[in-house]
Amino acid sequence: MDKIRILVIGLEEAEVNALKQSLNFNYLMVHYDLVPQVKLIEGQLYVESSSIPGKYLLVNKVIFHGIYKDDLDFITLLAMWNGPCLPNALGMMDLRQRIPGLVRALSVSKFSGIKRGMVIGEQEYNSETEVVAKWGIWHCGEDKNKFNGDWTSTETSVIEEFIDGEAVRIMIVGDKNWQIRLTGDTWLKSIHNEGSWEMEIDQELLLDSTAIAKHFNLQTVGVDYIIGKNGERYLLEVNHIPNVTVFPFVNKAFIEYAGEWMVS
Numbered sequence: 001m002d003k004i005r006i007l008v009i010g011l012e013e014a015e016v017n018a019l020k021q022s023l024n025f026n027y028l029m030v031h032y033d034l035v036p037q038v039k040l041i042e043g044q045l046y047v048e049s050s051s052i053p054g055k056y057l058l059v060n061k062v063i064f065h066g067i068y069k070d071d072l073d074f075i076t077l078l079a080m081w082n083g084p085c086l087p088n089a090l091g092m093m094d095l096r097q098r099i100p101g102l103v104r105a106l107s108v109s110k111f112s113g114i115k116r117g118m119v120i121g122e123q124e125y126n127s128e129t130e131v132v133a134k135w136g137i138w139h140c141g142e143d144k145n146k147f148n149g150d151w152t153s154t155e156t157s158v159i160e161e162f163i164d165g166e167a168v169r170i171m172i173v174g175d176k177n178w179q180i181r182l183t184g185d186t187w188l189k190s191i192h193n194e195g196s197w198e199m200e201i202d203q204e205l206l207l208d209s210t211a212i213a214k215h216f217n218l219q220t221v222g223v224d225y226i227i228g229k230n231g232e233r234y235l236l237e238v239n240h241i242p243n244v245t246v247f248p249f250v251n252k253a254f255i256e257y258a259g260e261w262m263v264s
Contacts, residue, residue: 003028006262007047007059009035010066012245015255019063022259030057035066035074045081060084063258064092067138067241072096086261087240091216095240098137099158102237108215109208109235111225117159125151130162146187162187165228168199170209171242171250173220174257177206178250182224191246198249205233212238219261220244220254 005028008016016031023029030047037048039056046056061084064075075096078089085092095101099118106112119125125133127148135157136143145151146162167182167189179201182189190196209223222242226234244254 004060005030005057006061006063007036007045008032008063008065010064010068010241015065015245015251018255019259019262022262024263027262030059035068035071038074038077040077040081043081045078045083061262062086062089063262064089065241065244069137084261086258087220088217091218092240094216095218095238096137098134098237099156101240102158104216105212105223105238106235108212111205111208111233111235113232114160114163114234114236116161118157119153119159120156121153122155123153125153125159127151127159131159132162133157133159144188163226163228163232163234165226167224167226167236168202168205169239169242170201170205170223170225171247172209172213172218172222173244173250173253176253176257177201177209178247179205180247191243196246198247202227202233208235216240219257 003026008019008029008031010033020029030050032050039046045059047059049055049057062078063086064078075089075093078085079093094104130146130148133145133147133151133153134143135153135155169180169182169191171178171180178198180191181196181199182191183193183195184190205225212223213221218240220242222239224236224239226236244250
């Protein structure tokens with residue numbers, strides 16, 4: 001019987017080693033830190049060997065966990081392949097580009113009430129209130145600017161009213177979920193700052209995030225919201241590749257879920 005080859009991209013060595021413990025002799029794992037060369041031939045996925053350039057190996061399953069500058073074509077190829085992929089490749093493709101992904105998510109969320117604007121390319125924009133401009137391809141807290149008055153974009157940007165409040169993330173891994181408080185010394189909040197940790201979960205936000213995950217068929221997802229000082233809640237962003245290494249309880253759940261998924 002041919003062995004099942006699992007392609008793993010982007011996970012750190014500790015996670016890769018932990019996942020290997022779930023595999024028996026019927027499985028092979030190939031791991032890449034960066035996006036490798038792949039080909040889709042008559043519905044079958046192949047990856048270039050890391051040790052023999054030019055040799056391509058048949059792939060049966062993929063675990064993709066990274067955000068790379070030019071990864072949209074790769075994710076699209078995975079979606080066209082339509083094979084077993086964690087997270088689901090079509091969902092990743094729909095959310096990969098920041099602004100189009102936000103538009104798709106807003107059509108699902110019940111917390112879409114932030115007033116937003118948009119500029120295409122380089123344009124001047126004037127606001128009489130504090131707003132936040134977001135642009136680029138990253139989902140990592142980068143490419144944002146808070147301003148009022150005049151501002152000039154350097155590329156296509158979405159502009160949303162600034163909500164002063166508490167930033168949170170609903171994190172979903174399979175059937176497990178958490179609400180994470182996002183912290184920071186400035187208006188920019190992140191899971192990487194000291195004080196970011198699990199908090200009591202808002203059931204309405206969980207239901208909303210679960211609906212988003214189901215809509216995009218994503219097994220893992222991180223959905224960011226802002227809770228205004230008046231208690232109103234607003235969707236900010238959907239992370240199709242949420243970090244699974246910062247919090248040990250998330251890391252443990254991901255390793256368990258991915259390990260079971262690989263051999264299912």
